Amino acid sequence: MKCPKCDMGYVPGLNEDEAEHARYCDLIVNGPAIGMPEHEHVVWVKADDRILLVTDSSSEEQRKLAHDVSTCANREMHYDKSIYRHYDPPDERQVQIFLYVRTSRAVGMCIIERRAMVWSCTWNGNETPICVEQPEKAPMWSVGFIWSHSKHRHTGIAYILLKEAKRVLNLNHDDIGWYPPFSAEGKVFVRRQYPTHFFVAK
Numbered sequence: 455m456k457c458p459k460c461d462m463g464y465v466p467g468l469n470e471d472e473a474e475h476a477r478y479c480d481l482i483v484n485g486p487a488i489g490m491p492e493h494e495h496v497v498w499v500k501a502d503d504r505i506l507l508v509t510d511s512s513s514e515e516q517r518k519l520a521h522d523v524s525t526c527a528n529r530e531m532h533y534d535k536s537i538y539r540h541y542d543p544p545d546e547r548q549v550q551i552f553l554y555v556r557t558s559r560a561v562g563m564c565i566i567e568r569r570a571m572v573w574s575c576t577w578n579g580n581e582t583p584i585c586v587e588q589p590e591k592a593p594m595w596s597v598g599f600i601w602s603h604s605k606h607r608h609t610g611i612a613y614i615l616l617k618e619a620k621r622v623l624n625l626n627h628d629d630i631g632w633y634p635p636f637s638a639e640g641k642v643f644v645r646r647q648y649p650t651h652f653f654v655a656k
Contacts, residue, residue, distance in 0.1 A: 486522040510544035561603035564615035569655035596655035631655025
């Protein structure tokens with residue numbers, strides 16, 4: 455049987471399958487459930503919402519939380535490879551993951567990393583932007599991925615994540631690049647932030 459909510463195939467009546475399906479379906483439909491561990495790195499709070507920062511030096515628990523959020527995003531965006539894996543070794547990208555938590559669920563993610571190739575791009579109507587390489591700008595912090603859960607979309611989560619990521623990393627508006635390709639909504643988001651030109655860093 456295939457679940458219409460999470461697309462997971464499982465065998466009804468088989469306890470192990472049903473338990474695994476219930477866990478995965480809750481993860482996909484509602485976002486990862488979390489408590490409030492003492493060691494989480496909170497960088498922003500407003501009412502019942504907060505943003506956590508996860509890096510290579512964060513605890514395994516926090517890195518696994520980021521992995522679970524990426525599982526939700528992967529499933530929705532149909533990416534061929536994992537957005538983030540908690541067991542990957544640290545590298546020169548210095549990955550910074552900002553997780554948006556609403557009450558007790560992680561429902562948003564912004565991944566920012568150092569990238570060595572940079573282009574300055576100008577929007578060209580609805581066509582592909584015109585880009586010119588800017589080696590003097592490298593390396594540059596780049597938004598590798600930004601996402602909010604479908605249940606919480608259009609509530610400003612992505613904008614808050616980006617704003618707080620730039621504040622924490624002490625970045626000005628033009629100190630940050632983007633890693634394409636963009637989804638349709640992603641393109642709209644970037645164009646709202648950068649209506650005339652932007653940087654690609656990958």
